[in-house]
Amino acid sequence: METDYEQVLGDAETALDQVDAALGRLADGSYGVCATCGERIADERLAAEPTTEACGQHAV
Ligand SMILES: [Zn+2]
Structure with a gap:
C-alpha cells in the first residue's frame, strides 16, 4: 500500500499541537x-x- 503522506503529516501536525499545548501548560x-x-x-x-x-x- 502506498504511504499516505498527507495522513502522516496530519498526524505529525496533531502531535506538534499537543507538544505546543503541553509546553503552554508547563509555562x-x-x-x-x-x-x-x-x-x-x-x-x-x-x-x-x-x-x-x-x-x-x-x-479518553
Ligand atoms: Zn482526572
Missing part, C-alpha cells in the same frame, strides 16, 4: 494536572505520554 504551571479532575497526573503516566492532559482515570 503557566498547569502541566501534569488532569484537565478533568484537577488531580496530579502520575509521573509514570507523564513519562509514557508527556503530552497527556488527563489522568489515567479520565484519559
Whole structure:
C-alpha cells in the first residue's frame, strides 16, 4: 500500500499541537494536572505520554 503522506503529516501536525499545548501548560504551571479532575497526573503516566492532559482515570 502506498504511504499516505498527507495522513502522516496530519498526524505529525496533531502531535506538534499537543507538544505546543503541553509546553503552554508547563509555562503557566498547569502541566501534569488532569484537565478533568484537577488531580496530579502520575509521573509514570507523564513519562509514557508527556503530552497527556488527563489522568489515567479520565484519559479518553
Ligand atoms: Zn482526572
